[in-house]
Amino acid sequence: MSTTSIDSLLHEERRFAPDPDFTARAVAGPELYARAADDRLGFWADQARELHWHTPFTQTLDWSNPPFARWFHDGELNVAYNCLDRHVEAGNGDRVAIHWEGEPGDTRTITYSELTAEVKRAANMLAGLGVGQGDRVAIYLPMIPEAVISMLAVARLGAIHSVIFGGFSAESIRARVEDADAKLVITADGGWRKGKVFPLKHAVDAALAAAETDVTSVVVVRRGENDVDWQHGRDVWWHEAMSESSEEHEAQGFDAENPLFILYTSGTTGRPKGILHTSGGYLTQAAFTHRSVFDLKPETDIYWCTADVGWVTGHSYMVYGPLANGATQVMYEGTPDTPHPGRWWEIIQKYGVTIFYTAPTAIRSFMKAGREIPLAYDLSSLRVLGSVGEPINPEAWVWYREIIGGGKTPIVDTWWQTETGAIMISALPGVTTTKPGSAQVPIPGISIDVLDEDGTHVGMEAGGLLVVTEPWPSMLRGIWGDPERFQETYWSKFGTKYFAGDGAHLDADGDVWLLGRVDDVMNVSGHRLSTMEIESALVSHPIVAEAAVVGASDDTTGQAVVAFVILRSKKAKSVSATEASQQLRAHVAEQIGAIARPREIFVVAELPKTRSGKIMRRLLRDVAEGREIGDTTTLTDSTVITVITDTMR
Numbered sequence: 001m002s003t004t005s006i007d008s009l010l011h012e013e014r015r016f017a018p019d020p021d022f023t024a025r026a027v028a029g030p031e032l033y034a035r036a037a038d039d040r041l042g043f044w045a046d047q048a049r050e051l052h053w054h055t056p057f058t059q060t061l062d063w064s065n066p067p068f069a070r071w072f073h074d075g076e077l078n079v080a081y082n083c084l085d086r087h088v089e090a091g092n093g094d095r096v097a098i099h100w101e102g103e104p105g106d107t108r109t110i111t112y113s114e115l116t117a118e119v120k121r122a123a124n125m126l127a128g129l130g131v132g133q134g135d136r137v138a139i140y141l142p143m144i145p146e147a148v149i150s151m152l153a154v155a156r157l158g159a160i161h162s163v164i165f166g167g168f169s170a171e172s173i174r175a176r177v178e179d180a181d182a183k184l185v186i187t188a189d190g191g192w193r194k195g196k197v198f199p200l201k202h203a204v205d206a207a208l209a210a211a212e213t214d215v216t217s218v219v220v221v222r223r224g225e226n227d228v229d230w231q232h233g234r235d236v237w238w239h240e241a242m243s244e245s246s247e248e249h250e251a252q253g254f255d256a257e258n259p260l261f262i263l264y265t266s267g268t269t270g271r272p273k274g275i276l277h278t279s280g281g282y283l284t285q286a287a288f289t290h291r292s293v294f295d296l297k298p299e300t301d302i303y304w305c306t307a308d309v310g311w312v313t314g315h316s317y318m319v320y321g322p323l324a325n326g327a328t329q330v331m332y333e334g335t336p337d338t339p340h341p342g343r344w345w346e347i348i349q350k351y352g353v354t355i356f357y358t359a360p361t362a363i364r365s366f367m368k369a370g371r372e373i374p375l376a377y378d379l380s381s382l383r384v385l386g387s388v389g390e391p392i393n394p395e396a397w398v399w400y401r402e403i404i405g406g407g408k409t410p411i412v413d414t415w416w417q418t419e420t421g422a423i424m425i426s427a428l429p430g431v432t433t434t435k436p437g438s439a440q441v442p443i444p445g446i447s448i449d450v451l452d453e454d455g456t457h458v459g460m461e462a463g464g465l466l467v468v469t470e471p472w473p474s475m476l477r478g479i480w481g482d483p484e485r486f487q488e489t490y491w492s493k494f495g496t497k498y499f500a501g502d503g504a505h506l507d508a509d510g511d512v513w514l515l516g517r518v519d520d521v522m523n524v525s526g527h528r529l530s531t532m533e534i535e536s537a538l539v540s541h542p543i544v545a546e547a548a549v550v551g552a553s554d555d556t557t558g559q560a561v562v563a564f565v566i567l568r569s570k571k572a573k574s575v576s577a578t579e580a581s582q583q584l585r586a587h588v589a590e591q592i593g594a595i596a597r598p599r600e601i602f603v604v605a606e607l608p609k610t611r612s613g614k615i616m617r618r619l620l621r622d623v624a625e626g627r628e629i630g631d632t633t634t635l636t637d638s639t640v641i642t643v644i645t646d647t648m649r
């Protein structure tokens, strides 16, 4: 974030006190903070006891070997049982779990009884294909109910899912399937997006053809009805295998620390990290935060989180949190503007959505498109609005509250990460007086701080690095197959305090204002991308000699990918700068996925470097954001910048 925007953020004076009627009926109250302050571990043990335990735990936290935490480790539970069977057994089987809306307008309504039966059947199907406790199952699906069913079926067996976002390329699937050594892949023929079927299975076929893998089966859901190639003996239609599987399946208890999922996310190096989450602590914090941050009343609320299941928000706040709480939710397959720009608001009106959770980038693009679009729909059912994925600028926050929330709904700006598993910093609706643009306070039971480089608390009205000072239930348990990288990335800077990689400012009240990443990680539309990963994709193209990537600020997407490349004079002889830029944008999409495709590529003759050879990214960012070039005294060749700006013009 630039200095000017930090200044305007910190001069944000608007305050929104909770409505007394809301407070009177709120799920959360100040007593949660008091209880957690008094006995933090006791507080989390209380929350864990809201779940069903096959074997109750007697130990809350084992932190004897930091940074490797164990929560509730002598207890046993089944995550899927907690999300399904127990609601049916409590007499809520007829409650709708998922109102699913396909992009072309087809719909499915699935009750808790039906979802439980489907997951039991899917668990039997997967067990029949050889999946057992600890096996890895890769899931590459569109936003269809089978994505949720697959995840829960894997969890029910004590196996480990690795969901791969449907926008990722074959090459990204290959890397993930290999790293996790997956045994089975679940995919679909295709899914609907922007009015068209986009194929999925062919990417899995290409990934597996290129991979060193032991994948024995590929289960294929029929959704797009597009043609697919078929590998006999390996490929299985979901509907055929499901119809042959029994609906009877008894959930077994697994250790609280049994791994639940791996989710890959970008780090500062080129290789994505497989973030590992386990069962009891993860589900405890996902369920608690979903209930208290969104003020969930499962009997009456209709909840909708717009995140894709391929990101952590989809895991914690579309699958595990809401289902553990017995919530009724909407799941939508497609894009916000298909077939018309009011599609989201139409869905809110149709289902009477009461709690809505989305990302600042979406809010900003709706702001741009104009308030008349949402105002054409009845949004009066909404009573809580959430934001996640990147800092929300005060203007977008206020627009969200005024236009979408009718000037009355509390807004919860929730800060967390793939690594934290669940919400860490957020207002509680009905309790907190909110400040537009600030995530504000750690949730009860979470301890955070802002430190300077030396590890000293920065004090009020000062900025520094965000850390989590005490272990928390849904914390990552490691990086799959790489304990050293786990230590190095998060725990080498401040010892037993978790280094989040975000800059933060504390205001005079001690509230937290998040200022974006301090490392080489970009945030594009709330999606995490690594500069190194895109640079390696670029240099893997034969015409590229050298590449540097920066995140430039962007009105809609928060940040945008901007690349600077030096071409190989021989190989690139016959290509113009425009052609090169087109080829390279396509190449990045193919190597990583369309989300990583650079907004702009500048072909340059040199890259600005310090005397020690480090690329001066700050300078490149200035160029990418159209600013005057600052101090260049450390450049080895001060003519470089002229070259860059000249090439741009």
Ligand code: WT7
Pocket: 265, 312, 313, 387, 388, 389, 390, 391, 392, 413, 414, 415, 416, 417, 418, 419, 439, 500, 501, 502, 514, 515, 516, 517, 523, 526, 527, 528
């Ligand atoms: C990074 C984590 C959490 C699920 C979605 C992203 C940024 C996330 C906020 C927020 C300011 C935020 C941080 C963080 N971020 N939420 N409310 N305010 N920044 O998960 O892909 O793991 O990315 O997203 O920079 O480190 P992720």
